[in-house]
Amino acid sequence: MSATTSENPDLFTSVYKHFRRLSDTECYTEAYSIVNHPTVFQQCPITISIDLDPSLGLQPISNWSLYSCKFCDGLYFLSNPFTSTGQRQWIDRCINIYARQTKTSVGDNSNNENLSRIRWATLGYHYDWTNKIYKQDDHTKMPDELAQLCKIIMQVISSSTGCSMMNAEAAIVNYYHMNSTLCAHTDHSEYDALTKPLISLSFGNAAVFLIGGQTKTECKPSPILLRSGDIILMTGSSRLCFHAVPRILSDPLLNDILYKNIDDNDEVCWSYIHDKRINVNVRQVYS
Ligand code: OGA
Ligand code: MN
Numbered sequence: 432m433s434a435t436t437s438e439n440p441d442l443f444t445s446v447y448k449h450f451r452r453l454s455d456t457e458c459y460t461e462a463y464s465i466v467n468h469p470t471v472f473q474q475c476p477i478t479i480s481i482d483l484d485p486s487l488g489l490q491p492i493s494n495w496s497l498y499s500c501k502f503c504d505g506l507y508f509l510s511n512p513f514t515s516t517g518q519r520q521w522i523d524r525c526i527n528i529y530a531r532q533t534k535t536s537v538g539d540n541s542n543n544e545n546l547s548r549i550r551w552a553t554l555g556y557h558y559d560w561t562n563k564i565y566k567q568d569d570h571t572k573m574p575d576e577l578a579q580l581c582k583i584i585m586q587v588i589s590s591s592t593g594c595s596m597m598n599a600e601a602a603i604v605n606y607y608h609m610n611s612t613l614c615a616h617t618d619h620s621e622y623d624a625l626t627k628p629l630i631s632l633s634f635g636n637a638a639v640f641l642i643g644g645q646t647k648t649e650c651k652p653s654p655i656l657l658r659s660g661d662i663i664l665m666t667g668s669s670r671l672c673f674h675a676v677p678r679i680l681s682d683p684l685l686n687d688i689l690y691k692n693i694d695d696n697d698e699v700c701w702s703y704i705h706d707k708r709i710n711v712n713v714r715q716v717y718s
Contacts, residue, residue, distance in 0.1 A: 472500060
């Protein structure tokens with residue numbers, strides 16, 4: 432691990448600060464998207480076909496678009512594979528089921544009375560933030576539909592790219608307000624399973640996701656624009672790369688995707704998500 436020195440500057444933090452200072456419009460222009468920066472992505476053909484359970488809220492796999500990221504080895508971007516209704520269902524689960532846990536940033540939130548303040552909830556093997564470990568005996572069942580979703584995603588990506596499969600054993604659900612950030616870090620507590628991919632689902636407002644190298648000094652991080660429904664897969668060497676979220680961006684498209692044809696239940700979700708972003712970060716913990 433190389434220390435940060437004047438000859439070896441922290442390239443990650445300078446890019447992080449750069450995005451902190453930009454306007455939303457500048458972030459939308461600079462952060463990589465398929466439309467604005469097609470040359471940094473390489474499309475991966477998908478040939479597998481799988482029958483999908485409608486409860487997963489997915490479009491037929493023949494409509495999915497998967498890309499490898501030329502700027503980061505092993506990193507894949509799956510452009511929103513959900514239907515609009517599917518996105519609303521996942522947001523509803525994040526708000527009304529996954530936030531109602533005993534292990535959250537606001538303590539026991541079983542009755543959801545602290546939803547407006549919640550920052551994270553853990554599912555499956557619960558992450559111990561203080562000691563940075565998972566414990567075999569601190570476990571609740573992974574929600575079936577989330578495990579199912581991850582299995583389908585892994586089958587598709589693995590058949591298309593040859594990456595290894597991942598059992599969804601633990602998830603961190605991050606709830607971001609418009610001014611929330613996530614500082615540069617690596618996820619390395621899954622020590623039995625660091626060769627297994629990590630799946631990251633985005634819902635709600637957009638974000639700038641920075642991904643760099645395995646140290647903060649070896650390269651400048653690249654910015655990716657993540658919009659509602661988009662999925663990031665960290666496989667191979669990218670699994671251990673530094674990453675961060677310097678910005679949440681108000682997304683004008685969210686209204687169209689999520690607010691059209693809503694029913695009463697969706698109205699409650701909308702009142703939460705219209706100024707939030709939710710990230711579901713799923714990992715395998717044990718080999
Ligand atoms: C994490 C993480 C990224 C995101 O939870 O470890 O890196 O997109 N989340 O919110
Ligand atoms: Mn992370």
